[in-house]
Amino acid sequence: MVAPPTLIFLLVGGLGAAILAVALLGAGALRVVHVDLGGPASVESIAGFLGAFGFGGAIAAEVLGARTPGQLLAAAGIGVAAAVPTAYLAVRLSHWARNIPTDATPTRADLIGAMGVVVTAIPHHGYGEVRVRFGGLPVKLYARADRPIGLGAEIFVVEAPSDTSVIVERLS
Incomplete structure (x- = not known):
């Protein structure tokens, strides 16, 4: 049986994965604001952050056996430590993919x-x-x-x- 804290972390990670899946399928309506280092959050950064936070926190909660508030806080801290670089990489990779140089279309x-x-x-x-x-x-x-x-x-x-x-x- 999965412990309730782990289940909550897994649901948050699943939400991030679902947001990313919808964004990849072309749902431009989900675009909050375009990020270019320093701006508000983009869909990619939100999805990356939530996914890494949720799944990282779930792993940490299981390893730590998180049952007390201190252990839950430590699991959440580990989740944040995984989420911040993941969100940054998601922003950089999506920026690179949108702005990759291509040759002109032949006419x-x-x-x-x-x-x-x-x-x-x-x-x-x-x-x-x-x-x-x-x-x-x-x-x-x-x-x-x-x-x-x-x-x-x-x-x-x-x-x-x-x-x-x-x-x-x-x-x-």
């Missing part, structure tokens, strides 16, 4: 100058298909050209009138 303007190969012949007044590398990945696009270009010919993109079509010229 169709980035297609201009790309080189590739014809995978479906391009007729005189129609569309064929080409494969180019775009954003590091092979991409197949519809292609037009001033002159017919045969299967397997190497091309470069001179214009991108839409996200799925390009105007190309044959490489000599």
Whole structure:
């Protein structure tokens, strides 16, 4: 049987874990105020603090056999000692994750100058298909050209009138 003080600590830890789970599932409504070292609490810091306080306090209460007010206070102190660095790390990690630098999203303007190969012949007044590398990945696009270009010919993109079509010229 779990002692009542331990059960209370476990419920507090479970509440912290539940808050974190809801926050991770995208419940932006839980955002209290954004923290950037020194501001009010964020959802991540509250969840980290409650989780570490509750579970740390539960472990300490069981180890100490907390039945007296002094032992309960010691268990709560151990819970706080676990909770403060956990909340700080939660704030720092969530700040880092929100502000991680990323590359710009490629646009169709980035297609201009790309080189590739014809995978479906391009007729005189129609569309064929080409494969180019775009954003590091092979991409197949519809292609037009001033002159017919045969299967397997190497091309470069001179214009991108839409996200799925390009105007190309044959490489000599």
